[in-house]
Amino acid sequence: MKSPSQPRDRGIPEATVARLPLYLRALHGMAERGIATVSSEDLAAAAGVNSAKLRKDLSHLGSYGTRGVGYDVEYLVYQISRELGLTQDWAVAIVGVGNLGRALANYGGFVSRGFRVAALVDADPEIVGDTIAGLNVEHIDELEAVIKRRGVSIVVLATPAAAAQEVCDRVIGVGVTSILNFAPVVLSVPEGVDVRKVDLSIELQILAFHEQRKAGGPLMAVDGQ
Amino acid sequence: MKSPSQPRDRGIPEATVARLPLYLRALHGMAERGIATVSSEDLAAAAGVNSAKLRKDLSHLGSYGTRGVGYDVEYLVYQISRELGLTQDWAVAIVGVGNLGRALANYGGFVSRGFRVAALVDADPEIVGDTIAGLNVEHIDELEAVIKRRGVSIVVLATPAAAAQEVCDRVIGVGVTSILNFAPVVLSVPEGVDVRKVDLSIELQILAFHEQRKAGGPLMAVDGQ
DNA sequence: GTGACTTTGTGCATCGGTTCACAAAGGGAT
């Protein structure tokens, strides 16, 4: 059923996709330090993963290594970047310019990859019209217009939880299919829309769970229940 | 090999632990709206998961439901909170009080669960001594002293990448074993220390990957390679 | 009390992901 001339699978496992940015970061560091080639062992160590996993991950993109030598750093950077879609630049809008939205807007780490903050949108008339990180904050009434005008394809939600679903619905209404959500709510979206969530509070709760285990775990049997 | 009187397994799967906070959030919302009992079906919908998964998750904590009825909301809130260690309060230190650290310090969402921001620490003499969110920013030289004095058990790292490993080593040196890392570096830590990382840029890259697939996926075959 | 109905808790098949371990591939020395 499958032509043998097909070099790539065109179906990269989700777990692999999530690690590619890690490899990319490690490779960038190596490129800066003038390292030309790297073995799977070394790259895996730099990315904090097992070397067999790294090799299997990379094998999903194609056969870009040289046996006995390793991987060419520059070439691998290019291949991973292309696979992730970082060879084009992505216009991102941040909706909700409060504590968090502001921090994100001022963050330089986005631009360094192919992401460009193209719009800031808020509902508070006090904030609308301000210039933050060189961008004018636009009114939420303009949401749809701004997204279309600036060619935004990824929306970052940093509004209060109560407003998140409504904003989400509206941006989906104008064709956005990629959303990064910081509000502590489960967004309901139609098929075909990707939502990734970052929830600080959940991370802390997971840490607390393990911390409790480490500290009082074995003791807890005393209460009998 | 296993006593049947043992009510709980004392070995909750990691995937389950990661979802418990989600259930807890949904339950809190229901408690506020005066809902007394809830079925696995409804709770699962509110948390955005499959109901069989929810039931299996909860079954790891014990048998807290009533067949034919569902789960008592208040009781389940208590059981999950206890399991996650949220019945005690956790002192958190934020190291690196820049854009992001400030946003975190001002965020109310921590306190609402059992987390209390107990200390802010930075290296910049311009910032040290300032009061942010009602807390005095302390100097990084005082790091170890502050952690011990305030009983900090969870550290949030919001320094630049270059400083993260050093700060990490130092807090581990005074007994901290739970770290939430925002800096884009792989931290190397000894056995027994938990690190969770939040990396914005990785989330965007994952979204970009899928966005690219949706947009140009089938077209990409044209380049032949 | 009885029977119909609801909903939990879980055994089981399945799936995706991880890890091991090694044959195949290539480079470089002689």
Added chain:
DNA sequence: ATCCCTTTGTGAACCGATGCACAAAGTCAC
């Protein structure tokens, strides 16, 4: 040109997580 050494790419076993499907358990109406 041949051999040795290094390192990749991957088959296969393993492991944890998911989801189906249903028997067991409990409620509620009468």
